[in-house]
Amino acid sequence: MANKEGEISYPLFETRRATSGWLIIYRFFSFSLFLGIFSIFLYRFSYLLNIVVIHGGKEEEEDNEDGKSWVIFSVGLLGAELFFGLYWVFTQALRWKPVFRQTFKHRLSQRYEQSLPRVDVFVCTADPEKEPTMMVMNTVLSVMAYDYPTEKLSVYLSDDAASEITFYALLEASSFAKHWLPFCKRFNVEPRSPLAYFNTLSFPTSSEDSVWTKELAHIKKLYEDMEKRIEDAAKSGQVPRYVRLKHKGFSQWDSFSSRRDHDTILQILLHRKDAQNSKDVEECVMPTLVYLAREKRPQYPHHFKAGAMNSLIRVSSKISNGKIIMNVDCDMYSNNSKSVRDALCFFMDEEKGHEIAFVQYPQNFVGVTKNDLYGSHMEVFSELEAHGFDGCGGPLYIGTGCFHRRDVLCGRKFSDQHNAIINDCNNDNDDLLTMESLQKQEQESKPLASCTYEEQNPLWGSQMGLLYGCAVEDVITGLSMQCKGWKSMYYNPERKAFLGAPLMTLGQALVQQKRWAEGEFQILVSKYSPPWHAYGKLSVGLQLAYCNYCFWAPISLPTVYYCIVPSLCLLKGIPLFPKISSPWFIPFAYVIVAETSCSLLEFLRCGSTVQGWWNEQRMWLYKRTSSYFFAFMESILKLLGFPLASGFAITAKVSEQEASERYEKEIMEFGASSPMFTHLATIAMLNLFCFLGVSMEALISEGGLIRVLEKMALQIILCVVLVLINVPMYEGLFFRKDKGRLPTSVAIKSTVFALSACGLFKALL
Numbered sequence: 221m222a223n224k225e226g227e228i229s230y231p232l233f234e235t236r237r238a239t240s241g242w243l244i245i246y247r248f249f250s251f252s253l254f255l256g257i258f259s260i261f262l263y264r265f266s267y268l269l270n271i272v273v274i275h276g277g278k279e280e281e282e283d284n285e286d287g288k289s290w291v292i293f294s295v296g297l298l299g300a301e302l303f304f305g306l307y308w309v310f311t312q313a314l315r316w317k318p319v320f321r322q323t324f325k326h327r328l329s330q331r332y333e334q335s336l337p338r339v340d341v342f343v344c345t346a347d348p349e350k351e352p353t354m355m356v357m358n359t360v361l362s363v364m365a366y367d368y369p370t371e372k373l374s375v376y377l378s379d380d381a382a383s384e385i386t387f388y389a390l391l392e393a394s395s396f397a398k399h400w401l402p403f404c405k406r407f408n409v410e411p412r413s414p415l416a417y418f419n420t421l422s423f424p425t426s427s428e429d430s431v432w433t434k435e436l437a438h439i440k441k442l443y444e445d446m447e448k449r450i451e452d453a454a455k456s457g458q459v460p461r462y463v464r465l466k467h468k469g470f471s472q473w474d475s476f477s478s479r480r481d482h483d484t485i486l487q488i489l490l491h492r493k494d495a496q497n498s499k500d501v502e503e504c505v506m507p508t509l510v511y512l513a514r515e516k517r518p519q520y521p522h523h524f525k526a527g528a529m530n531s532l533i534r535v536s537s538k539i540s541n542g543k544i545i546m547n548v549d550c551d552m553y554s555n556n557s558k559s560v561r562d563a564l565c566f567f568m569d570e571e572k573g574h575e576i577a578f579v580q581y582p583q584n585f586v587g588v589t590k591n592d593l594y595g596s597h598m599e600v601f602s603e604l605e606a607h608g609f610d611g612c613g614g615p616l617y618i619g620t621g622c623f624h625r626r627d628v629l630c631g632r633k634f635s636d637q638h639n640a641i642i643n644d645c646n647n648d649n650d651d652l653l654t655m656e657s658l659q660k661q662e663q664e665s666k667p668l669a670s671c672t673y674e675e676q677n678p679l680w681g682s683q684m685g686l687l688y689g690c691a692v693e694d695v696i697t698g699l700s701m702q703c704k705g706w707k708s709m710y711y712n713p714e715r716k717a718f719l720g721a722p723l724m725t726l727g728q729a730l731v732q733q734k735r736w737a738e739g740e741f742q743i744l745v746s747k748y749s750p751p752w753h754a755y756g757k758l759s760v761g762l763q764l765a766y767c768n769y770c771f772w773a774p775i776s777l778p779t780v781y782y783c784i785v786p787s788l789c790l791l792k793g794i795p796l797f798p799k800i801s802s803p804w805f806i807p808f809a810y811v812i813v814a815e816t817s818c819s820l821l822e823f824l825r826c827g828s829t830v831q832g833w834w835n836e837q838r839m840w841l842y843k844r845t846s847s848y849f850f851a852f853m854e855s856i857l858k859l860l861g862f863p864l865a866s867g868f869a870i871t872a873k874v875s876e877q878e879a880s881e882r883y884e885k886e887i888m889e890f891g892a893s894s895p896m897f898t899h900l901a902t903i904a905m906l907n908l909f910c911f912l913g914v915s916m917e918a919l920i921s922e923g924g925l926i927r928v929l930e931k932m933a934l935q936i937i938l939c940v941v942l943v944l945i946n947v948p949m950y951e952g953l954f955f956r957k958d959k960g961r962l963p964t965s966v967a968i969k970s971t972v973f974a975l976s977a978c979g980l981f982k983a984l985l
């Protein structure tokens with residue numbers, strides 16, 4: 221081509237499909253699995269038909285030890301298997317045609333460096349106990365230090381706890397940033413979260429780069445001093461008096477009564493129009509930095525994170541009005557200073573940019589132990605499924621590490637006109653701003669974050685901004701955009717864009733998953749329901765892809781059934797699967813072996829270990845039998861009109877010393893008793909009892925072992941796997957002495973429940 225790189229005809233990003241050879245092999249495999257699953261259905265149907273029609277409800281003599289009552293169990297299994305089969309189809313949508321994106325940042329610079337759009341970054345925090353202030357500050361500093369023209373970058377911290385300490389910390393961070401930003405630029409630092417950066421260094425003894433060594437020592441000292449001041453303030457619970465007097469911002473806490481009852485607190489901490497306080501130590505302009513604690517009143521719902529985001533969208537529209545909005549959770553620092561530019565390559569692409577509403581980066585984590593006890597890495601999602609989602613028409617919005625077009629967030633519908641060009645036209649009256657007008661602007665923006673604002677503008681939360689009333693506000697918001705015709709992009713660069721803190725206890729992981737499952741179920745029954753209402757608005761692939769998540773809560777039912785009924789039936793010698801000698805055994809064996817190896821391979825390919833895979837299987841089971849199950853039950857009760865509170869249980873990002881040590885050793889952390897633990901423990905105990913029961917039976921009866929195995933091999937394998945996977949549970953119930961064990965009350969309850977279930981089953985049938 222005669223064109224030069226800088227010219228328009230070269231795209232700013234490209235899309236690669238998975239290599240076709242692999243894809244063809246996978247599709248063959250997938251088809252064979254489909255046949256296997258289909259044969260299982262055939263088996264169940266023919267089997268039931270046999271009993272109902274031909275034998276008039278009577279089972280053949282040889283198996284008919286316990287009468288016909290167990291036909292009902294087979295019907296249940298058929299139901300469960302049909303559901304699993306359907307769900308398997310959903311999972312195939314995510315594997316059918318994965319795509320991979322690549323950006324060309326140098327072309328972006330060549331074409332648009334002078335006219336890059338303004339970008340507003342939102343960081344949300346909500347609870348200084350669960351989200352340590354220093355962690356939040358590191359996130360803020362990492363995004364302030366993006367490799368992007370600072371006069372076009374604005375960072376907003378939304379503090380739903382309205383904590384004076386957080387405000388003080390931000391003030392401290394804004395001063396530190398004046399040293400940190402030039403340091404990052406000069407030495408091309410990566411990552412730009414100070415703490416994460418210091419942690420990457422193996423300590424400088426060499427004198428290779430003495431300037432760097434000196435500067436580093438200096439910046440480290442500044443950081444540590446800042447940290448000490450912030451932590452002292454946090455410990456004592458108050459800001460030093462002399463600091464309070466120095467900055468007018470603190471006066472806004474005079475009328476503060478509690479974190480659920482206070483005025484809007486808004487402070488522009490850094491702004492290029494502030495003559496005395498806008499430059500770093502090298503006289504370069506700093507990014508805009510704003511603190512916002514929206515108004516809260518007990519009588520007004522605040523809509524959790526969605527409410528915080530919507531206030532930010534409105535307030536920022538007055539202050540910087542960036543055309544692109546990025547949002548990130550306070551525990552996810554930027555690990556790649558180029559992410560803004562990467563995202564813009566999508567939005568500003570001349571051909572396709574105008575269709576794109578948001579660019580989603582994966583959620584990656586740092587500090588996860590080798591075998592990832594709680595499955596927090598979610599590698600298979602980030603490395604595989606999200607690419608498949610993208611191939612179906614665009615990934616879902618997952619709430620953090622996402623860039624949006626402001627106007628789409630504000631409800632603009634898609635139209636096919638070319639309006640990709642979002643570069644800054646500099647035609648607003650920004651340059652006329654003075655110090656006084658800055659203060660005026662602060663005052664004028666405050667009402668936008670008030671409780672009453674949305675009363676007068678009720679479109680917020682339904683047609684504008686993030687949607688309200690759903691526990692996964694992010695997913696439903698992204699879905700609503702896609703239903704309006706917008707596309708989204710998934711970008712997973714080599715150098716991870718964001719790194720977050722993993723959850724460190726089983727309890728936290730289950731609570732988070734329960735919130736997600738509840739939210740996904742709300743989507744399933746909402747007006748955006750992917751299987752029903754999205755028909756015709758989304759591609760079929762995308763509908764199926766969303767179903768992977770929407771059906772989390774309902775899929776718990778067949779899973780719980782599968783974990784309980786076959787094992788109980790062992791006690792009575794009721795076979796529910798074909799014998800080893802039967803030809804029907806083959807499809808069962810094939811599906812089990814093929815699915816297991818496929819999932820193991822996927823896992824290993826995404827860089828995990830075999831032990832990590834095994835842990836993931838445990839989490840898979842625990843999530844489904846507790847989080848999703850409870851989410852389902854509660855959602856149904858709510859649908860039936862029972863007044864259950866719904867909320868946003870914020871996950872803790874810290875844990876105490878001993879617990880962290882156990883985390884490092886990969887010992888499962890249970891802790892305080894909860895109904896979800898009791899449920900899990902009961903299922904674990906029940907399987908243990910059933911296994912012991914059937915083993916005894918096999919050992920005492922004559923020729924028992926062979927007979928039992930021949931008749932119920934698959935059922936026994938299922939039970940044994942359930943027992944093996946629950947080993948950490950038994951340890952937590954009976955063998956551990958540390959604080960992370962399960963409480964005795966859970967041990968007693970689960971034993972009693974499991975024993976009674978086994979006893980009743982044996983006695984009644």
Ligand SMILES: O=c1ccn([C@@H]2O[C@H](COP(=O)(O)OP(=O)(O)O[C@H]3O[C@H](CO)[C@@H](O)[C@H](O)[C@H]3O)[C@@H](O)[C@H]2O)c(=O)[nH]1
Pocket residue numbers: 344345346347351378380523524525528548549550551618619620691692693694732735736739868869870871872
């Ligand atoms: O009333 C609230 C509650 C939460 N948050 C913030 O929301 C973020 C996510 O909360 P977290 O407790 O960490 O929940 P996660 O389950 O880890 O969050 C995931 O799932 C949420 C939806 O359930 C999304 O909003 C998040 O972006 C996504 O990372 C954090 O920065 C919080 O500070 C608020 O600002 N206000």
Ligand SMILES: [Mn+2]
Pocket residue numbers: 549551871
């Ligand atoms: Mn989180």
